Amino acid sequence: MxxxxxxxxxxxxxxxxxxxxxxxxxxxxxxGFPVSYETEVPAISFPAGKPAVLLFSKTTGYRHDESIEAGKAAFADLAKKNNWFLYSSEEGGVFNAAQLAKFDVVIFNSCTGRLLNDEQQHALENYVKQGGTWLGIHGAGDNSHQWAWYAQNLAGAGFSHHPIEKHLQEATVTLNPVPDSAVVPGLPQTWQQTDEWYVFFDNPRSHGAHVIWSIDGEKINPSGNILFVKDKNFGMGKDHPVAWYRTVDKGRAFYTSIGHDASAWKQAPFIKLLENEVKWAVKK
CATH class of the missing domain: 1.20.5 (Single alpha-helices involved in coiled-coils or other helix-helix interfaces)
Structure with missing residues (x-):
């Protein structure tokens, strides 16, 4: 006994x-986890005549490692195909006014957690406000960044949770009409994707965003309840945006919640959307 x-x-x-x-x-x-900020300004040789793309993959929260690495490889291929200069880094020192001004687009490759110090955050804010382009992928839209301006202006919607009971679910991704036709060439009207569908408190349309892709939120199980969490059983309803863009002063912010794991990077529509968005920034 x-x-x-x-x-x-x-x-x-x-x-x-x-x-x-x-x-x-x-x-x-x-x-947020304990954070260190890189302040050393990197030496970057920008080649003449090439559009410049900054691919940032730093994380201090949950790390979508397989997706991040697949994203690095995919953007390397796109850079070679389109003759872009790709600078890939996980060091925050590049977020200074002088160097940011030389990039056509800044990509947050599932970056999570507190990433930049106050001065670096301010540099990114000014970069976008003055006409720069930001592109965020999956984890870049969660609620771990501890930066109100970022959530309101770049992500453009308040993150609540992701499904737990059915973590990854297949859904039909549907193309929406948008004012700027430059972001949709080559995109199918519908396609199938299995992903971790982020649920946001508010629809980005209500904040002036133009939704490129959406899913039917009534056809997935959105519950994020686990253990003592009992208030995350709601979804976004039938209109569940998964990719959108919005104007931020003179700049533009693109975001897609697609990309939880490496399989997304094998989907031609996903790659094509990202390519279109970078091309838009370059032509701008």
Whole structure:
């Protein structure tokens, strides 16, 4: 009997520790892990006559490692195909006014967590406000960045959760009419994608965004409830945007929640959209 009590108490202790660990991890994902900021300005040789693309892949929150690496490879291929100069980095020192001004577009490749110090954040804000282009992919739109201006202006919608009960789900991605036809050439009217469909508190349309792609949110299970979290069982309804763009002063911000894992980077429509968006920034 004594041995049984010891076993039961040991099991209970392990359960408590596991739950506490999961709660701590969830807190850190939302509020950030310990962060260090890179302040050394890198030496970059910008080749004459080539559009310049900054691919930033730093994370201090959850890291979508396979997707990030697949994204690096995909953009390297696109740069070669289109004769872009691609500067890939996970060091925040490049976020200074002088160097940012030389880039046609800044891409956040599933960047999560607090990434830049106050001065670097200010440099990115000014870059976009003065006519620069920002492109965010998947994790770049979550709620881990601790930067109100970023969430309101770049992501353009407040992140709530992603499905837990059915983590990855297949959905039909549908093309929407948008004012700028330059971002849609080569995109099919519909295509199938299995992904982690982010749920946002508000529809980006309500903040002036033009939705490029959407899914039918009534055909997925959006519940993000887990353990003691019981208020994340809602979705975005039938109109569930998954890719959009919006004007930010003189600049533009593109975002897509697609791209949780490496399989997305094998989807031709996904690659084509990203290519179109970079081409738009270059031609601008």
């Amino acid at each position: 004594k041995a049984l009590k010891i076993v039961l108490w040991s099991v209970l202790a392990l359960i408590v520790l596991a739950v506490a660990g999961m709660m701590l991890f969830a807190y850190k994902v939302t509020h």
